[in-house]
Amino acid sequence: xxxxxxxxxxxxxxxxxxxxxxxxxxxxxxxxxxxxxxxxxxxxxxxxxxxxxxxxxxxxxxxxxxxxxxxxxxxxxxxxxxxxxxxxxxxxxxxxxxxxxxxxxxxxxxxxxxxxxxxxxxxxxxxxxxxxxxxxxxxxxxxxxxxxxxxxxxxxxxxxxxxxxxxxxxxxxxxxxxxxxxxxxxxxxxxxxxxxxxxxxxxxxxxxxxxxxxxxxxxxxxxxxxxxxxxxxxxxxxxxxxxxxxxxxxxxxxxxxxxxxxxxxxxxxxxxxxxxxxxxxxxxxxxxxxxxxxxxxxxxxxxxxxxxxxxxxxxxxxxxxxxxxxxxxxxxxxxxxxxxxxxxxxxxxxxxxxxxxxxxxxxxxxxxxxxxxxxxxxxxxxxxxxxxxxxxxxxxxxxxxxxxxxxxxxxxxxxxxxxxxxxxxxxxxxxxxxxxxxxxxxxxxxxxxxxxxxxxxxxxx
Amino acid sequence: xxxxxxxxxxxxxxxxxxxxxxxxxxxxxxxxxxxxxxxxxxxxxxxxxxxxxxxxxxxxxxxxxxxxxxxxxxxxxxxxxxxxxxxxxxxxxxxxxxxxxxxxxxxxxxxxxxxxxxxxxxxxxxxxxxxxxxxxxxxxxxxxxxxxxxxxxxxxxxxxxxxxxxxxxxxxxxxxxxxxxxxxxxxxxxxxxxxxxxxxxxxxxxxxxxxxxxxxxxxxxxxxxxxxxxxxxxxxxxxxxxxxxxxxxxxxxxxxxxxxxxxxxxxxxxxxxxxxxxxxxxxxxxxxxxxxxxxxxxxxxxxxxxxxxxxxxxxxxxxxxxxxxxxxxxxxxxxxxxxxxxxxxxxxxxxxxxxxxxxxxxxxxxxxxxxxxxxxxxxxxxxxxxxxxxxxxxxxxxxxxxxxxxxxxxxxxxxxxxxxxxxxxxxxxxxxxxxxxxxxxxxxxxxxxxxxxxxxxxxxx
Numbered sequence: 046x047x048x049x050x051x052x053x054x055x056x057x058x059x060x061x062x063x064x065x066x067x068x069x070x071x072x073x074x075x076x077x078x079x080x081x082x083x084x085x086x087x088x089x090x091x092x093x094x095x096x097x098x099x100x101x102x103x104x105x106x107x108x109x110x111x112x113x114x115x116x117x118x119x120x121x122x123x124x125x126x127x128x129x130x131x132x133x134x135x136x137x138x139x140x141x142x143x144x145x146x147x148x149x150x151x152x153x154x155x156x157x158x159x160x161x162x163x164x165x166x167x168x169x170x171x172x173x174x175x176x177x178x179x180x181x182x183x184x185x186x187x188x189x190x191x192x193x194x195x196x197x198x199x200x201x202x203x204x205x206x207x208x209x210x211x212x213x214x215x216x217x218x219x220x221x222x223x224x225x226x227x228x229x230x231x232x233x234x235x236x237x238x239x240x241x242x243x244x245x246x247x248x249x250x251x252x253x254x255x256x257x258x259x260x261x262x263x264x265x266x267x268x269x270x271x272x273x274x275x276x277x278x279x280x281x282x283x284x285x286x287x288x289x290x291x292x293x294x295x296x297x298x299x300x301x302x303x304x305x306x307x308x309x310x311x312x313x314x315x316x317x318x319x320x321x322x323x324x325x326x327x328x329x330x331x332x333x334x335x336x337x338x339x340x341x342x343x344x345x346x347x348x349x350x351x352x353x354x355x356x357x358x359x360x361x362x363x364x365x366x367x368x369x370x371x372x373x374x375x376x377x378x379x380x381x382x383x384x385x386x387x388x389x390x391x392x393x394x395x396x397x398x399x400x401x402x403x404x405x406x407x408x409x410x411x412x413x414x415x416x417x418x419x420x421x422x423x424x425x426x427x428x429x430x431x432x433x434x435x436x437x438x439x440x441x442x443x444x445x446x447x448x449x450x451x452x453x454x455x456x457x458x459x460x461x462x463x464x465x466x467x468x469x470x471x472x473x474x475x476x477x478x479x480x481x482x483x484x485x486x487x488x489x490x491x492x493x494x495x496x497x498x499x500x501x502x503x504x505x506x
Numbered sequence: 507x508x509x510x511x512x513x514x515x516x517x518x519x520x521x522x523x524x525x526x527x528x529x530x531x532x533x534x535x536x537x538x539x540x541x542x543x544x545x546x547x548x549x550x551x552x553x554x555x556x557x558x559x560x561x562x563x564x565x566x567x568x569x570x571x572x573x574x575x576x577x578x579x580x581x582x583x584x585x586x587x588x589x590x591x592x593x594x595x596x597x598x599x600x601x602x603x604x605x606x607x608x609x610x611x612x613x614x615x616x617x618x619x620x621x622x623x624x625x626x627x628x629x630x631x632x633x634x635x636x637x638x639x640x641x642x643x644x645x646x647x648x649x650x651x652x653x654x655x656x657x658x659x660x661x662x663x664x665x666x667x668x669x670x671x672x673x674x675x676x677x678x679x680x681x682x683x684x685x686x687x688x689x690x691x692x693x694x695x696x697x698x699x700x701x702x703x704x705x706x707x708x709x710x711x712x713x714x715x716x717x718x719x720x721x722x723x724x725x726x727x728x729x730x731x732x733x734x735x736x737x738x739x740x741x742x743x744x745x746x747x748x749x750x751x752x753x754x755x756x757x758x759x760x761x762x763x764x765x766x767x768x769x770x771x772x773x774x775x776x777x778x779x780x781x782x783x784x785x786x787x788x789x790x791x792x793x794x795x796x797x798x799x800x801x802x803x804x805x806x807x808x809x810x811x812x813x814x815x816x817x818x819x820x821x822x823x824x825x826x827x828x829x830x831x832x833x834x835x836x837x838x839x840x841x842x843x844x845x846x847x848x849x850x851x852x853x854x855x856x857x858x859x860x861x862x863x864x865x866x867x868x869x870x871x872x873x874x875x876x877x878x879x880x881x882x883x884x885x886x887x888x889x890x891x892x893x894x895x896x897x898x899x900x901x902x903x904x905x906x907x908x909x910x911x912x913x914x915x916x917x918x919x920x921x922x923x924x925x926x927x928x929x930x931x932x933x934x935x936x937x938x939x940x941x942x943x944x945x946x947x948x949x950x951x952x953x954x955x956x957x958x959x960x961x962x963x964x965x966x967x
Contacts, residue, residue, distance in 0.1 A: 089729045092606030100606070145553030145561070145782070148921060236697050237781070237921035261924035265782070268550045268925075320698070321606070321726070460609060460698035463722040464729075 057406025067481040074477035080335020088321040095318040096358035097129035097289030108294040117296030125368035128248030129289035133282035149256040153243035158254045162280030173210045189218035190227040197233045201450040207231040219252035226255040229263035234455040246362035291357040298341045300350040308486045309383040313359030320462030329386035336479035347487035356432040366432030380441045382486045385430025390472040391449035397423035403495035442493035446478045518867030528942040535938035541796020549782040556779040557819035558590040558750030569755040578757030586829035589709030590750035594743035610717040614704035619715045623741030634671045650679035651688040658694045662911040668692040680713035687716040690724035695916040707823035752818035759802045761811040769947045770844040774820030781923030790847035797940035808948035817893040827893030841902045843947045846891025851933040852910035858884035864956035903954035907939045
């Protein structure tokens with residue numbers, strides 16, 4: 046169904062003009078101002094953009110205007126609706142002889158505490174599994190506390206493990222009779238800055254009031270527990286609604302003879318409410334907008350269309366990605382490639398693909414090009430990013446420019462996710478990568494779905 | 507008035523047994539547990555200890571028990587009264603099209619805003635001087651904002667400059683007609699963690715509601731101002747009282763034949779309310795308690811008394827230091843040496859004295875000893891520390907073990923001043939220094955006030 050030139054014509058090596066243009070794009074990215082300005086403006090003029098909130102709606106209006114001013118085509122919003130949750134207040138304090146405040150933040154989907162708060166004894170668990178193994182009824186009237194550390198990794202793999210306690214605490218604690226759940230913040234820093242995040246991706250309220258302690262507060266609570274029983278007062282207020290407006294903002298650099306074929310590069314426009322969503326995910330939006338704009342500035346447009354998608358409501362359950370797949374279900378086969386930048390602004394250190402086996406030579410050609418900006422060649426098991434996962438599962442080829450994520454969880458989902466945390470030089474290297482692979486995918490017309498084909502694969506080797 | 511042995515007897519070099527004991531104390535400090543446990547217990551069991559608050563009172567009771575249990579003698583509290591101020595709430599938000607919250611903390615002594623808060627336009631100044639130079643009436647109904655950076659220095663010298671905007675903002679802003687004052691947080695980090703501190707050392711309420719923005723929030727406000735007018739809603743609640751109880755906690759390692767002569771080593775027991783006062787100044791208390799306790803554990807007590815003073819209410823105006831000087835005014839001549847540890851727990855990198863000119867050889871002998879724990883020889887212009895400044899001005903010889911303060915203002919006066927910020931190894935090196943100089947001062951009987959004396963100075967050279 047793809048109109049890819051036969052390998053016999055162009056080979057799996059890049060045509061020289063495509064190669065030269067890709068290199069020029071990467072050079073231009075090094076002094077890009079559009080992408081960084083996009084992040085600065087979004088995080089400054091809108092600030093926090095909680096999914097379903099008036100601020101997210103303002104961000105959509107802002108982004109539509111911005112993309113139009115930048116010269117994107119077919120700029121529009123694709124609306125959808127999400128279940129809404131927001132915090133109104135969150136207070137915790139140790140009561141009794143060691144009375145002192147604790148810094149917490151409610152987890153997304155937390156229930157409210159009863160009016161005036163609740164007060165209960167803390168029971169500490171080293172892990173979610175330990176809590177799950179506690180006898181039924183053993184936490185009657187108590188607060189479960191999971192004190193589990195997360196470690197720094199370049200690829201962010203510590204996050205998946207750490208998030209289990211966030212997803213599982215309230216449910217497991219409720220089963221044991223607890224009245225609330227506390228966890229040590231997911232994350233890798235040790236400031237009085239707690240880390241929020243959704244408990245459940247279906248948008249349902251959690252089973253209990255649930256909150257994360259900042260790392261120093263988790264340390265403090267654990268030290269107090271070493272000294273004896275600890276009672277904590279917890280007062281969490283929330284508002285929720287079954288439906289609130291959200292949407293995906295879309296703009297395009299229209300292609301030429303293959304303009305119906307889509308190279309989709311995305312990010313998410315919503316953010317958690319605590320910070321201004323600079324690394325998560327203003328940076329991703331600046332990267333894809335900056336990359337597309339560099340391609341737009343070329344003397345000749347590439348053959349396929351570059352579609353930039355600023356997804357809505359990613360943080361609370363990948364609602365934007367699902368809505369996109371639903372709304373474009375009839376033409377997913379026109380999506381030749383997809384990627385989402387949603388892991389901050391750290392330097393891209395490897396480039397992964399998920400292509401058909403016959404398209405391996407195309408992947409190799411792109412990877413070879415990207416070594417010029419310091420990117421190692423990755424495997425063919427790319428995830429593509431959270432909101433394009435649904436496209437990947439529907440067979441759309443995806444790539445993942447893997448960013449250095451060692452510092453990402455120092456800021457992610459915390460008040461500290463602010464514009465100053467972005468390193469402009471590393472950010473621009475990301476633009477270089479996105480501009481290069483997007484341009485190559487759009488201009489070559491290659492079919493990244495291509496199934497194994499002994500003859501041509503052999504030829505490419 | 508001092509009963510110092512003649513130089514002819516002991517010389518200005520350390521007697522060998524004193525030297526050996528000082529070295530043994532420094533060795534023992536490297537594995538000290540008493541000092542660090544003291545800080546851990548204080549910051550965990552009491553937590554924040556705002557001057558004049560019930561928590562500071564609990565800290566005094568706690569410290570008395572602790573010092574008694576550790577075997578200190580003559581443990582008691584010397585009460586005094588201070589003017590009291592505390593925050594009850596502090597909220598700021600940009601209003602209008604860029605509506606978003608701002609992270610602030612009220613400055614010590616801030617007035618409350620009117621019930622329900624106030625809303626006004628922001629006028630930015632690069633420095634306090636710029637604000638002071640604004641025409642009278644030019645800020646009528648507006649909020650003055652001083653956006654001045656502080657830089658990292660090893661000796662903390664950036665702080666004195668940075669604090670000027672904290673002390674001066676409300677007064678200068680009020681003179682120009684402003685309704686409130688905001689400053690970029692004093693400090694050297696860039697987290698969503700604001701920095702508090704007293705506006706005026708006399709305990710009086712400031713002229714206006716006044717607060718500090720965290721560094722990222724200051725960046726944000728300045729970026730918004732580049733884009734146009736900005737209105738901010740400010741809602742600050744405070745409680746104050748003319749008199750609240752405070753006190754100094756004192757314990758001693760009693761000397762022998764010169765037990766009326768005092769080597770005073772101090773710290774302050776109070777802290778700001780935002781953190782748990784670990785580096786400011788739980789660490790200082792752990793250092794002096796740990797050092798004194800090492801000396802107490804020697805087979806023989808030194809000749810003079812080691813007096814540990816845990817001052818109260820330092821943060822809000824050096825009230826503890828003043829009270830001590832007032833309450834001990836009649837026997838200040840018995841104070842042969844004084845020092846306060848109040849600059850965190852960073853490694854001591856130089857040792858300053860302020861001795862009489864004739865006592866230079868004694869200083870040299872102590873400094874030579876301290877080179878064994880990596881301490882450079884400093885000048886003879888020591889300040890001694892905030893609460894002992896009043897003693898220094900009254901003629902008491904002081905020393906300053908200068909700590910590496912490069913990271914100090916990353917945590918100082920913020921919620922982030924917590925126990926995990928203390929490096930145990932560097933903390934113990936401080937104990938080594940305090941134990942060594944305190945022991946030498948107590949055991950040699952040297953007169954650090956000694957005036958220039960051509961003959962003996964020559965002899966010492």
